[in-house]
Amino acid sequence: MMNQYQGKRQYMVDTQIVARGIKDRRVIEAMLKVPRHLFLDEALRPQAYDDNPLPIGEKQTISQPYIVALMSETLHLKGTEKVLEIGTGSGYQCAILAELADQIYTIERIPSIAKRARKIFDQLNYSNVIINIGDGTLGWKQHSPYDGIIVTAASPRPPKPLLEQLAKGGRLVIPIGDEFSQNLSVFTRNDNDDLTEESYGGCRFVKLIGQHGWRE
């Protein structure tokens, strides 16, 4: 029998994800599987499957479900990839990626937020996620190159270290713009090392704060 949250999750996927054009079957399955409510404080759980971002403390947010699905789809993951996420936040986007790729490295700059995310990854047995605290605009050179890099905070430009840490054929998805509105951009490193950029429309994220993002 479906529990209360499974029913809400199915409704979220039908009305917000599939109805808006997400087609990647693996992304849809991951959105159906990951218990989004567990990434939120108890008081907010009843709203977990609503069509909007929600607060996670420290003036940060868990992204809207559709944006999580869209960003995940743009990475074209098949299951064998190494992915870097900047901005762990609640850990929800990271859990979706952990369902879609082989190994996820994720960086969060606020220690209390990172600590909470680590706890939920442990509870849900996401053993293919490694989290680090620090400035993600510098990337994580030690494990590079990455098949996919996802930045879940808004940046004035793509941070140079992240472009440098992309594998050939790898894709970087990142909201680019000012602090009030951004465009979701995907940069692809082609086999001849050229970069191409595609745009996936408007979005609004909190600021990416760091050496290659915004100053605090």
Ligand code: SAM
């Ligand atoms: N992916 C998250 C989720 O699923 O809940 C949403 C992330 S929230 C919109 C943005 C996060 O990026 C915040 O937790 C913020 O602290 C973090 N952040 C901002 N600048 C950062 C940086 N330079 N390095 C790492 N994390 C950063």
